[in-house]
Amino acid sequence: MNRSSQHPLRELAERTRHAGAVLRTRSLETRARVLYEALWALADKKAPSGRHAREALARTTGLSPEMIDWSLAALPIEQARLLMFAERAEDRVPVDLAGVVLAGNVFVAAIEPITAALLLGAPIVVKASSRDDAMPRLFRAAIREQDPELAEALAVVTFPGGDEDKERALFSRAESVVGYGSDHALSELATRLAPGARFFAHGHGVGVAFVVPPDHDADVTTITDALAIDVCAYDQRGCMSPHVVFVEPTEHVSARDFAIQLARAMDRLGQRVPRGPLPPKVASQQLQWRAIGEAQGGLFEGDGFAVALSSGFRLSPGYRNVVVVECTRDRFASAIDSVSRFVRVLAQNGQWVTAPADCRCCAMGEMQRPRFGETRDGIPLHVAFLKET
Amino acid sequence: MSEEHKRRASALIARLAPPHAIPREDAWRARDAHLEALRAFQKAQIPVYGRLSERFGALPVDVLRHARATVHEASEDIRVFLTSGTTQGARGAHPFRDLSLYDQAAKAAAAYALFPDGSLDLCVLAPSEEERPESSLSYMLARFGEWFGERVTIAFREGKLDLAALSGALERAQATGRPLALLGTSFAFVHAEDAFAERGVTFALPDKSRVMQTGGFKGRSREFTPPEMRSLISSRYDVPASFVVSEYGMTELSSQMYELTLRHALNGDRAPIDATRRFFVPDWVRVTAVDPERLQPVAPGEVGILRIEDGANVDSVAALQTADFARVVDGELELLGRDPDAVPRGCSLAIDEVLSAGDGAT
Structure with missing residues (x-):
């Protein structure tokens, strides 16, 4: 008997797999209701689960309490949407066990794969980030409040990524694994899955926006307010966070004007939803990044944010630092050429430019709030949790 | 004007040669005076430094990947050293008109x-x-x-x-x-x-x-x-x-x-x-660990980002703000590198990752 077969994580995975039978005795409607109620319990700041979630996440996420509250309030998914998603399964059978590996940068990323798996009747083992494992544990506790037996089909474990023995043991029976994280971490993880297991990797990514400013000031403000939400959400730590906003100048609004307006919008939002504390490494990167903006003659900064004008694509250190680049629609493709394969989301206020392959397109203000079940990185969410036909 | 600063720098450097009998405190006083004079001179002569020095205290080194910062014209360059380009697409430049x-x-x-x-x-x-x-x-x-x-x-x-x-x-x-x-x-x-x-x-x-x-x-x-x-x-x-x-x-x-x-x-x-x-740290160089947000010196022995003021950088900016974390103890430097803490990046794309993938973002 090898080490892996004796491993407690293997036993946990086996127990979770068996719990799938109980999960599937619940009707689809029941599963949808349980998940919906669990999400509402977390979203409701007056409910015990909601209060506990806010306290726990304040300790682990590094986000401000206001940002956590904003994020949790957006958690609930309408039951009708859950049921619509489940219809995609048609007559396909759920996998006997799914796995998911979460990253620690955006805590709400735990919700979608867990919800999808349980909704479709697939038990799931979750390797949470060793940096922040609060959200999947909170979600499991909230599900348990609604249906303790159903919650047994969800196991959450925490250990540092890259532990080969543990990863092999945890995913030894998983038919499919969904991974979020760096390209490097995911490529290593792929080598540790069971033979024949399918792997759905959501690696490095970045968001961009393309704007043709409208003529009226109020309309520009509407766009900058929405973009400010995209930049500030989760303190710009996600792979869908916009780093660069391309602006095609008009007779009325230059890229510089737009950058100033965006800075004002970020300032307004920051007063209501402040940025969390800056890690020292980011502070060091931010200093260098902002200095380049200042040297290039366009840095608009305030308490916890900055907008820098740039002549070309420039990644930001995150944490509410964003670049504005003057760019005509016919030059957009070449402007993102060096990073196009990393572009996960494109937001624009019209149909001005063509998105790179497998890139999600959306309106301003929706970059960090994809709808539940939307195809991500070209991969439909449900396929990971259903057996191959 | 530049020649006077070079003479001062040269005199400071010459003191390191044996017998090196000058107490370090005396050398540091001379260094500090030299650096202050150099700062005023370079702020006046190098526009980008003059513009950024108040906000950042020193010139953040990544700026040199995007802007020339010397007291002399490019036509006078006799040698330009370039950085490796490992942290940004563009390469930083350090031009010299005199290597003495x-x-x-x-x-x-x-x-x-x-x-x-x-x-x-x-x-x-x-x-x-x-x-x-x-x-x-x-x-x-x-x-x-x-x-x-x-x-x-x-x-x-x-x-x-x-x-x-x-x-x-x-x-x-x-x-x-x-x-x-x-x-x-x-x-x-x-x-x-x-x-x-x-x-x-x-x-x-x-x-x-x-x-x-x-x-x-x-x-x-x-x-x-x-x-x-x-x-x-x-x-x-x-x-x-x-x-x-x-x-x-x-x-x-x-x-x-x-x-x-x-x-x-x-x-x-x-x-x-x-x-x-x-x-x-040689006697013509001053190192200071500063808080990465407030840009003020941290207490002796505390960790901060490293600011280096090189008295031998007369034609280029002497006061440089690096991204390296360090502590300064008794005037000596303990380097901690660029990653003293992990940052929750997850799937978020970082600059180095684009470059290591073989694409240079500019």
Whole structure:
């Protein structure tokens, strides 16, 4: 008997797999209701689960309490949407066990794969980030409040990524694994899955926006307010966070004007939803990044944010630092050429430019709030949790 | 005006040469006065520095990847050193119209920390000056060959370690009993280590042989801590750990910093060599650890990002803000690198990751 077969994580995975039978005795409607109620319990700041979630996440996420509250309030998914998603399964059978590996940068990323798996009747083992494992544990506790037996089909474990023995043991029976994280971490993880297991990797990514400013000031403000939400959400730590906003100048609004307006919008939002504390490494990167903006003659900064004008694509250190680049629609493709394969989301206020392959397109203000079940990185969410036909 | 500053800098550098009898506090007072005069001069002469100095205290080094910052015109350049481009797409530039201060500073610091006992045979594990004229390291090592080298071997050709040349130099040293100085990048030493380990080859270099390694491993496939690296080198070449010296230099500077373990060992000092190694800061350079957000100096011994004011950077900006974390203890520098804490990046794309994937974002 090898080490892996004796491993407690293997036993946990086996127990979770068996719990799938109980999960599937619940009707689809029941599963949808349980998940919906669990999400509402977390979203409701007056409910015990909601209060506990806010306290726990304040300790682990590094986000401000206001940002956590904003994020949790957006958690609930309408039951009708859950049921619509489940219809995609048609007559396909759920996998006997799914796995998911979460990253620690955006805590709400735990919700979608867990919800999808349980909704479709697939038990799931979750390797949470060793940096922040609060959200999947909170979600499991909230599900348990609604249906303790159903919650047994969800196991959450925490250990540092890259532990080969543990990863092999945890995913030894998983038919499919969904991974979020760096390209490097995911490529290593792929080598540790069971033979024949399918792997759905959501690696490095970045968001961009393309704007043709409208003529009226109020309309520009509407766009900058929405973009400010995209930049500030989760303190710009996600792979869908916009780093660069391309602006095609008009007779009325230059890229510089737009950058100033965006800075004002970020300032307004920051007063209501402040940025969390800056890690020292980011502070060091931010200093260098902002200095380049200042040297290039366009840095608009305030308490916890900055907008820098740039002549070309420039990644930001995150944490509410964003670049504005003057760019005509016919030059957009070449402007993102060096990073196009990393572009996960494109937001624009019209149909001005063509998105790179497998890139999600959306309106301003929706970059960090994809709808539940939307195809991500070209991969439909449900396929990971259903057996191959 | 520039000439006056150069004379002052030159006088400060000259004080490091033996007998080095001036108390350091006196030297530091002279340095501080020189740096203050230089700051005022450069703020007036270098527009981008003048604009940024109030906001940032010093010039953040990444700016040099996007803007020229010298007191002289490009037409006067006689040499431009370029950074490797590992942290941004664009490469930082350090133009010179006169290398005499650079040479004086490099020679003085190396003579103090690396060659206090005079010349010896050298083996260079870095590209030659001809191969990489834009590399400040290659330039410096070429000068070391002229100043401190009895016989010089370049064990690096066409971007690769020349293992045959390195082996030849090592075997010659063993055969002749003449001490050898191996000088190169940390990563070149890793390549040598891999090759020799695969062949099961070790060397026993003569007494007083030494190693100078410089540079990190950012973006490389293998990383070692400084103690691990020191231990590998020490074992492979049979050189005492105190004779394995790290150098800290930057393209944007004219001056270098070294660990003093070799000097102490040659002087018979019994300083514990495996304790935290610190870099000797020459008397014309001021190092300060500052808070990365407030940009104010942190308390002595506390960790901050490293600000370096190099009194030998007369024609280019002397006061530079690096991204390296460090602490300053008794005027000496303890480097902590660029990653003292992990950041929750997850799937969020970082600049280095784009570059390591082979695409240069500009």
